Amino acid sequence: MRYFTSDLHLGDKTVARWRGFGEDVEAHDALIVAGLSRLTEEDEIWLLGDLCKANVAGVTALRELIPCERVHVVVGNHDSRSRLANCRLFDSVDYYDQVGKVAHEGYKFVMSHYPMLDWDRAYHGAYMLHGHIHTLPPEGYPGEVPPCPCGREDGGFGLPGYNEWNRDHGIRRFDVGMDANRYRPVSAQQIVAFFGDAGADRSADGQGLNLLAW
Secondary structure: OEEEEEOOOEOOHHHHHHOOOOOOHHHHHHHHHHHHOOOOOOOEEEEOOOOEOOOHHHHHHHHHHOOOOEEEEEOOOOOOHHHHHHOOOOOEEEOEEEEOOHHHHOOEEEEEOOOOOOOOOHHHOEEEEEOOOOOEOOOOOOOOOOOOHHHOOOOOOOOEOHHHHHHHOOOOEEEOEOHHHOOOOEEHHHHHHHHHHHHOOOOOOOOOOOOOOO
């Protein structure tokens, strides 16, 4: 199965505090690793940026924690493309990528660390996957994880309900980040099911997408 995630920020004390872990970076990292450990060797995962400390030791340790045989990286603003590529631990390392074919797999995903206003084949069923903005679920988190980053009552530094807002407005754009998905990778099937009819090709009726609404 194909999975996606972003914004792991392993070892990042600032993000650990933002996510409600105080100074306990180990507990923060353990929760992230637990989400990755749910995958299997047969799975494929795409990491859409902001992974860990940008050094060889950090990158090597992260790769060893991921059970998947196939691991791809889309570079984020806290990453070093050269170091990620030079480690030769990933199947691909780039700033932008695409995967999937509508005719064979029922979807096409355009991927960047940053959200895009428009993307290749946006009017023909393609989805835009990204991270970076630390979206939060609209209802917050269940009791087993911190309720919100920074302890703020308004949902911390993320955008609560961003993915749901996109879906409700017919915009096939999805934040695959850890914050938005309860610290777990999200599968291609989950993303397609989330949007339902919103993934249909709209080019024939000329309605298009309201890309400027957000």
